[in-house]
Amino acid sequence: MSADLCHKKELLKSFYCVYSDWVKRFPLACRKGCAACCTQSVTMTSLEGEIVLDFIKVQGREKWLRAELAESIPGKSRPLLTTNQFAEACLNQLDVDSNAFGCWDFTPCIFLEENICSIYEVRPFGCRSFGSVVRCTEDRTAEMAPIHLTVNIVLSQIIEHLNSDNGYWSGMMDILYSLVNSDLVKVYLMQARPVPGFLLEPQEVREIHVLLKKLREQSSDMGSLGDLIDNFMPIL
Numbered sequence: 428m429s430a431d432l433c434h435k436k437e438l439l440k441s442f443y444c445v446y447s448d449w450v451k452r453f454p455l456a457c458r459k460g461c462a463a464c465c466t467q468s469v470t471m472t473s474l475e476g477e478i479v480l481d482f483i484k485v486q487g488r489e490k491w492l493r494a495e496l497a498e499s500i501p502g503k504s505r506p507l508l509t510t511n512q513f514a515e516a517c518l519n520q521l522d523v524d525s526n527a528f529g530c531w532d533f534t535p536c537i538f539l540e541e542n543i544c545s546i547y548e549v550r551p552f553g554c555r556s557f558g559s560v561v562r563c564t565e566d567r568t569a570e571m572a573p574i575h576l577t578v579n580i581v582l583s584q585i586i587e588h589l590n591s592d593n594g595y596w597s598g599m600m601d602i603l604y605s606l607v608n609s610d611l612v613k614v615y616l617m618q619a620r621p622v623p624g625f626l627l628e629p630q631e632v633r634e635i636h637v638l639l640k641k642l643r644e645q646s647s648d649m650g651s652l653g654d655l656i657d658n659f660m661p662i663l
């Protein structure tokens with residue numbers, strides 16, 4: 428594995444820790460065994476997919492994963508815009524067709540075992556960002572503070588940016604399929620994009636500034652991500 432890929436994986440894991448500390452401020456109703464949000468609509472970067480795959484290999488479950496992926500239909504519910512493409516469209520005040528988000532696929536996630544995530548330690552950010560202050564039921568959808576949603580989008584953008592030199596972004600199944608098979612299925616993936624800017628309300632700027640500062644502290648060498656943070660919001 429290249430030093431750069433290794434560094435990115437470690438950086439990403441440290442970002443997961445920063446987020447996990449940040450989110451503790453909310454009294455989330457989410458509990459072990461509650462898996463309403465564990466569907467095949469989760470998106471992620473290929474970097475996150477590599478981390479999941481590393482874990483599956485260590486567990487000796489690669490054959491199982493291949494069999495599960497062989498049953499999947501590539502590109503089934505993929506969105507047509509990455510998070511950063513969506514942000515760019517919003518910043519340019521362009522209309523975004525609702526089809527751009529793909530159709531929500533409620534098929535249970537392949538990693539769910541008796542309503543518990545079997546890859547919990549390495550689940551992608553898309554899964555980590557799920558959260559609700561009320562218990563979700565068939566009649567009640569998740570509720571989240573606006574700043575929680577904003578931070579989720581900012582972190583998703585940053586994670587996509589981290590992978591934007593040669594990585595991809597798509598649905599979890601398509602990313603894993605491409606990693607365990609061949610380049611043939613990359614047609615269903617989108618190139619991860621750099622951050623074009625953040626979609627912030629004025630009252631959210633300070634909170635995001637503090638968060639970016641914490642991310643910046645994770646490594647002295649953050650490559651283009653460090654430049655982005657330093658230039659977007661100089662750390663004083």
Ligand code: SF4
Pocket residue numbers: 464465466469536537538539543544545546547550551554
């Ligand atoms: S990876 Fe885990 S947390 Fe994410 S959707 Fe699948 S079972 Fe749920």
